[in-house]
Amino acid sequence: MRTIVQKFGGTSVGSIERIQHVANTVIRAYEEGMSIVTVVSAMGHHTDELVDLAKQINPDANKREMDMLLSTGEQVSISLLAMAIQAKGYKAISLTGWQAGVQTESIHSNARINHIDTTRIQQFLNEDYIVIVAGFQGISSENEITTLGRGGSDTTAVALAAALKAERCDIYTDVTGVYTTDPRMVKAASKLSYVSYDEMLELAALGAGVLHPRAVEFAKNYQIKLQVRSSQIDEIGTFIGEDIEMEQQTVVRGIAFESDITRMTLNGLFNRVDLLPSIFTLLAREGIDVDIIIHSVTSDNLVNLSFSINSVSMIHAIKLLEDNKEQLGYVSIDVEGELAKVSIVGSGMVSNPGVAAKMFQYLGEQGITIKMVSTSEIKVSTVISKTDLEKAVHALHSSFELDSISKLQVVEK
Amino acid sequence: MRTIVQKFGGTSVGSIERIQHVANTVIRAYEEGMSIVTVVSAMGHHTDELVDLAKQINPDANKREMDMLLSTGEQVSISLLAMAIQAKGYKAISLTGWQAGVQTESIHSNARINHIDTTRIQQFLNEDYIVIVAGFQGISSENEITTLGRGGSDTTAVALAAALKAERCDIYTDVTGVYTTDPRMVKAASKLSYVSYDEMLELAALGAGVLHPRAVEFAKNYQIKLQVRSSQIDEIGTFIGEDIEMEQQTVVRGIAFESDITRMTLNGLFNRVDLLPSIFTLLAREGIDVDIIIHSVTSDNLVNLSFSINSVSMIHAIKLLEDNKEQLGYVSIDVEGELAKVSIVGSGMVSNPGVAAKMFQYLGEQGITIKMVSTSEIKVSTVISKTDLEKAVHALHSSFELDSISKLQVVEK
Structure with missing residues (x-):
């Protein structure tokens, strides 16, 4: 049966x-x-x-x-x-x-x-x-x-x-499937007929509550085919499974974004073995999720450390870092709020080296300054000013040709 | 412990x-x-x-x-x-x-x-x-x-x-204990310090919800001492246990009553072995509780059968009996609604033979006609007109000297 x-x-x-x-x-x-x-x-x-x-x-x-x-x-x-x-x-x-x-x-x-x-x-x-x-x-x-x-x-x-x-x-x-981006922001957003587990994990931020990342990971581990579909409208939703070759032709599958990002930078840190663990354990213990981390060491063994957090945790994080200033050994903190994160997601990226460069180019054409960058095999994220977010999402959605995605893609049965 | x-x-x-x-x-x-x-x-x-x-x-x-x-x-x-x-x-x-x-x-x-x-x-x-x-x-x-x-x-x-x-x-x-009768009807009603399981079972009708008969039976079977007490006021309630000698001096412990009783009489029944089972199984199967049953056989082997039910079941019972008229073999049904039941309860009754007679006498003095009588070892119940109920309860409560019960009886600890 x-x-x-x-x-x-x-x-x-x-x-x-x-x-x-x-x-x-x-x-x-x-x-x-x-x-x-x-x-x-x-x-x-x-x-x-x-x-x-x-x-x-x-x-x-x-x-x-x-x-x-x-x-x-x-x-x-x-x-x-x-x-x-x-x-x-x-x-x-x-x-x-x-x-x-x-x-x-x-x-x-x-x-x-x-x-x-x-x-x-x-x-x-x-x-x-x-x-x-x-x-x-x-x-x-x-x-x-x-x-x-x-x-x-x-x-x-x-x-x-x-x-x-x-x-x-x-x-x-309560949505009919997984979209190329949030349809509330981009009218041309279209429903994807199929996404891979990894893409789904990265796209999860697109619609909070569509499908919890923990469940996607579980499905990936046990190779369970998923379908996200509407409980109100009887139509086929978005299927989620392993990568399938056919889909790879569309390199960028969706544009994910998140507003209310704050970037924190610790200056004058001296590089030592326990530096990163001590800072990030401190934040994790208080339930502050750190997203992008940028860490570079100068020739005189000093560290530039920036990381992004959700803005709701800003006050909490600042207090925590100040309370532990001596132990952590930094000179000053720079804080920049009112930022946003925009990401391009797609399993095909790994075999298409120029994708990140294209993203930066498209954002540059819109006069948008990039504050942080983070890359993974199937995602490139940039942190930009919150006021640029909507312009960035529209530009990327259209430049990566998602506006024109056919709603009748091959459906995995 | x-x-x-x-x-x-x-x-x-x-x-x-x-x-x-x-x-x-x-x-x-x-x-x-x-x-x-x-x-x-x-x-x-x-x-x-x-x-x-x-x-x-x-x-x-x-x-x-x-x-x-x-x-x-x-x-x-x-x-x-x-x-x-x-x-x-x-x-x-x-x-x-x-x-x-x-x-x-x-x-x-x-x-x-x-x-x-x-x-x-x-x-x-x-x-x-x-x-x-x-x-x-x-x-x-x-x-x-x-x-x-x-x-x-x-x-x-x-x-x-x-x-x-x-x-x-x-x-x-939500009450402070078990009373000699419903204090909402009789102001002189007083809290009993101790009642026996059997008395409690008979008195249960006094205050619906005080203590379910099923729980009292369970307590009796396992000899569990109970106390009914108030959740709002911190005072000793009524203890419930086996009969104790000391309490037997008060023969009648309480007056229970119930309004909305209907008496049904089936006329012209021919006495046969399966008569009573067939009638009462019919009623029980439809969830109609029969209380008092009066059954007498005349010299020519005809049966006079009366029983009391709660008035809410009256229509239902009449329909049921009429639907099965042929099978049951009666000639006509008499129905009298607007009745009430009043009972005197007390473990001491069994050794005091005159108690029932006294009850009939007290009711007679008030001009109250008794329509049905039922007796058990610790209870005498009479069915009377509903309009006589309040007068009857007051008369019995006072005549059996419950108005003057001391609130400081011996408490079983």
Whole structure:
């Protein structure tokens, strides 16, 4: 029997009407003769309401109790979805994380999945049930309810697809697929019919919430084919899998961007073995994500160190660095806020050496100054002034000929 | 270590403020040096809200999925109560029904507890945790979440007290104890310091929700001492245990009553072996509870059969009986609605033969006609006109000298 795992996020099951709609979508796939396992998140704002209740009682609530509380959210949505499917005359059964055999680390609020014991799911699939599984949650070896943290339901879905050797994992979301860039900024943005795992990881920043990077990595490791598609409109979405030759002709697949970047530069550092670890461990421990790092050493063994962070962490980072000035041994800090990052992404780049140069040229033609550069095999990122962002994205999207991408590319089935 | 099981109902944990108040009550008992296991219900109207959601999706929702849905209610309240206790600096841990080892029959929405595996609770008690257990829910041998139906949380508490060999089970509720009659009707009603299990069973009708009969029976079977007390006011409540000699001096302990009774009489029945089973199985199968049954056979082997039901079931019962007229073989049905039942309750009655006669006399003095009578070892019930109910309750409460009961009776510790 061919099995498909589907995942519906909180917005998709945010109301009774939407749950009914999801039930129809699930039944349509079932009627195509597939075995269906559907993973759902908590209803819309349900999780926020529970978090709010907890905060009123204990602003610094115990993580174990938070998992106990928050895991009720998915338990509500799985039972309602099962009822909705049953009301339409189909066999459905809901399973919590622990009932579905989702075994995790003994860590609360951010556990990783160790293993999925699919015995029970398989048994219900064999009896022709549509199986509804609570996303985001699992059980530890001590029989404690755990949650998987951000992107948890996506991860549950992909992990189930791997454990069940499913043909595909369909991620239903509020967009119709993965675009060449954010359609809200560039009207000419077009939906990609296919992207590789690596491209998806780099493009994730394009639409926050489309698909969590953790789930993409999981899918890549277990070679699970994904499809990102709309929960509202019934059309084929974007497929995600390994690189396929045919697609390589389009070198740049998408333009990703991020605003609210701050660049920090530490001056007068003396180069020593523990310099970088001590600085970046300090920031990581406080939850400050560092993105681009530029590190160069002058002839007199002094270091120029610049790095970019999200602007929301700016004040926090400055305070942290100042508090540790003596230990770190720098002379001064330069801070430049109001920056943005724009990236070109594409698996074909690795075999097309001139792509980065073209990017710099296109930006230069627009009079845009580049403040930082970072490259990877499938991505070139530049940090520019925030006021230049929109102009840069439009220019790159059009210059790399993404405006004209056919919406009817070859679709991997 | 002395263990006490406490139970707080939905009203007691109906808001953040009330949960904080419950946390203080729990901590007070803990500070007295007791091991504490606290059973809680779902927050106030939470269950109703969930039922409403389900009804919108499927008015005839699957019981298994209803259990999945409704069991989230207690899971929310146990985690919030644990957080509240932790916020006050005490060790607390919440456990769902399945985590607490509450093993039930494989029946949904109305399962009975088979066994409680207290290993995990005991482990946490040994580590000085206050253990918070979700009431009303358990797990079947197939690892399905089950619920215990009406009075479920009371039953969970009493069953835990039995399994843990607890010293006592305190039922916290919105009244300060068990009264000689409903204080809303009779101002002179007074709180009983002690009642026996059997009396409590008969008095249960006095205040619906004070303590579920099922829990009282459980307590009687396992000889668990109960205390019904207020969750709002810190005072000693009513203790419930086996009969004690001292209390027998007061023959009548309380006046129970119920309005909205309908009497139905079937005329012209021919007496045959399967007559009573066929009539009452018919009613029971449709969920119609029959209370008093009066059955007499005349010399020519004809039967006069009267029984009382709650008036809400009247239409339903008439239709049912008419639909089966031929099979049952009666000639006509008489129906009298707008009736009420008033009962005197007391363990001492069995050794005081004149009590029933006194009751009839007191009612007769008020000009009240008795329509039906039913007696048990510790209760005499009469069915009268609904318009006579208030007069009857007052007369009996005063004639049996309950108005003057001392509020300072001997308290069983």
